[in-house]
Amino acid sequence: MDMHSPRRERLIVIGNGMAGMRTVAELLERAPARFDITVFGAEPHPNYNRILLSAVLAGEKSLDEIVINPRSWYEENGIDLIAGDPVVSLDAAAGVVRSAGGRALAYDRLLLATGSKPLAPPIPGLDLPGVCAFRDIADVETMIAAAQHGRRAVVIGGGLLGLEAAWGLKRRGMSVAVVHLMPTLMERQLDVAAAQLLQRDLDKRGIAFFTNGQTEEILGGERAEGVRLADGREVPADLVVLAIGIRPNIDLARKAGIDVNRGILVGDDLRTSDRRIFAVGECVEHNGQVFGLVAPLWEQARICAARLAGDDGAAYATPPLFTKLKITGVDVFSAGALAAADNADDEITFHDAKRGVYKKLVLRGDRLVGAVLYGDTADGSWYVQLMREGADIAALRDRLVFGQTAAGGDATVPAGIDIAAMAEDAQVCGCNGVSKGRICRTILDRNLTTLEDVRAHTKASASCGQCTGTVEAILVHIVGAEAAAATGREPALCPCTEHGHDAVRRAIGEQKLKSMAAVRAALGWKAADGCHKCRPALNYYLLCAWPGEYGDDPRSRFVNERVHANIQKDGTYSVVPRMWGGLTTPAELRAIADAAEKHRIPTVKVTGGQRIDLLGVRKEQLPAVWADLNRAGLVSGHAYAKGLRTVKTCVGSEWCRFGTQDSTGLGVRIEKMCWGSWTPHKVKLAVSGCPRNCAEATIKDLGVICVEAGYDIVVGGNGGVEVRVTDHLVRVASEADVLEHVGAFLQLYREEARYLERTAPWIARVGIDYVRQRIVADAPQRRALHRRFLHSQEFVQVDPWAERAERGVEAHEFAALGRAG
């Protein structure tokens, strides 16, 4: 260092986490040259967004995507980052910290930002492998690894963290049970009514609950095998996750003689009892309060940085807090009081059981002091704003519970969010601590025009998503509605492009783009070849738009569709011949049996789709197996295709004493019309002969339920990850009508759904009314759709197995190139 310049003060930060690094970032903005900064972090990672560990666990984000400050940030700002080396002692009198790795460094100012530790219940078995908490990257890695090998998980704790852990593990394919001590979930954030709705919805998603459950012991010898509850119940598990709460991490401070209670005691200046030492984050206690959410930490970081930079007036006060559960598709919001505290308070509640919507507002005089929302949380940020401003809501009271738009009918409160009236330092994104002013500046400085860009540059709305509407409104306020709408809300199709699925499809039709290269050129793709995400989508969109004209590109198909068999985990394939409507014959069964014996196929299994699967076929054997099956008239069942899979049927009027129509025959006729078609995602149909519904038609993409008076057509069901019961489309009188509606429905789905979107989420997105209007109300339109479906079928109803087994199509697929070594 230059000997002549005055020595900079030395600032040491213990804790390379969210509050600590936010303080440093704020400090660099105010007084970039004041300190030489050294950061100690116990974790071997740069600072990351802990909140998004839930998203990583659920497979929605990668670890890379949640880094807040990459290592380059520390370098660029001259910060010495010592990651992976925890501080083990603090000598406050001498002003020195010592690390586990033997470093001893002196400071002029010290910042404690050590966060908190997971609470562990006082029970035996905590040390077994297979038990972890949910706090850091290492825990998430443990859980992901467990989900790859184990089948069952128990989460202890039904709060925010526990439920997010449970959902993430469920998404990773585990069966999950939650043990919760209290009678209702998230009891600190939700009232009983909302908690019950939440439990019902998570239960429907397949998470099991043991409420009033006190865990007594973690079972297992070598590793965790389950838990035993105090009432004697045992829940088996390969993984046990502890999420019962957190405790401020105060060990260093306490040993150094700094005043602590539950947390490290700080005043409004965020100083500890030692004048040289500051503390922020979950490790502190302020006015008797400890913290578990980030919004107050951003405020602490701001004030602490101001103090460190020399502003002696800056004082901290806890902002109103709100929570949102980060489980995709479950909308839960709560802020402030959960219930009336006494007679002086009022509650307004709204409950629509069918829509699963519940809202409760707590009023104190003419002020809003609490909100609990379930099912529809769009107005959450508005309520928080009213609470923060202490707004007088007397004039809105009758419409308050219906939200901002309804309340906006009043001339005093304009509809929508009033961006102009919002203070510059009003916090928009609580998760990432981003103010309105910062968003505005970034949009202007960087010329941003899309929500995605604003997210990328400011992180606003990138975590829980609660403030998306406000961020969008700010964007529109600054750049105008057109610019923001031009790119729209729809997420980009893949990293190669900014355009979303719908925009790409529109362009294909309007600009008559007929090859992938043409699409990529016209829409400015970033990668010449595209990638494994956009190529299959474009291939499908082109195939659907230009039947008979566009030539399928096998190189843009996922292996299963390219080789017309399902790849298995060991690299072998499975072969599933079509069994029309689930019917077969002795000759077909004999052919399957012969093929299995002749080719020594290890496993023969009846599928969940009413047909037979031959598993463990080597790739080079496929053409020969297919040839043998073809000889008996068996063709591909497209069990691998984003296309028509099965039409399940029941025995119907031909045999069944309850059958009202020929469900089997109708199923076969539907399958004959539809086989071979390519669709955005797989399509499964079923026909049941009466409302007893033995073919399970009400959880299919399209189902037909025969009744005396005709045929009920139901659509948009799904029996997979998220079970969805079909919506009723229409009742028709004849089989011909059924076929016309089926063709029209499939064509509408083919033309309008996004690639990899099954009918259930598609209909949930566009609404059944829209589908009814296009297919039921508008007969000419229905016939046109049906005709377009039949037209495209002319080009695809060729058995892909026969082409390959007999005519040598794509022969290179099934033989090695050569031999070496």
Add this chain to the structure above:
Amino acid sequence: MADATPDWIDIGGIDDIPARGARTVRTGGKPVAVFRTADDEIFALIDRCPHRGGPLSEGIVSGKSVACPLHNWVIDLDGGQARAPDVGCAPAIAVKLVDRRIFLAADAFAEAPGPTAAERGQTA
């Protein structure tokens, strides 16, 4: 296979592999995947995904990378490293193209090179 020098084995012509595609080569030991990009570059890797051994030869090739068919790890054809955030390496085999014929380095089959410990341990 008349052109093969002692060190290089002629395994076929470039046109035997579809552009943006791959074929496998049988060897005494581990199978090898030979890839052809859209611009006719050729790469060879051991046909095992560093994740859980998926057959990379069955993946979708775009640019100079291939997406594994089992769980979509993206592997660089040039060198065989997995793209972040995944970490791992499918060992690369030396390969050369002479007059549209493809030659693999013979010594590759004696013992396939693995990533060095340093490469494997490298973090951001």
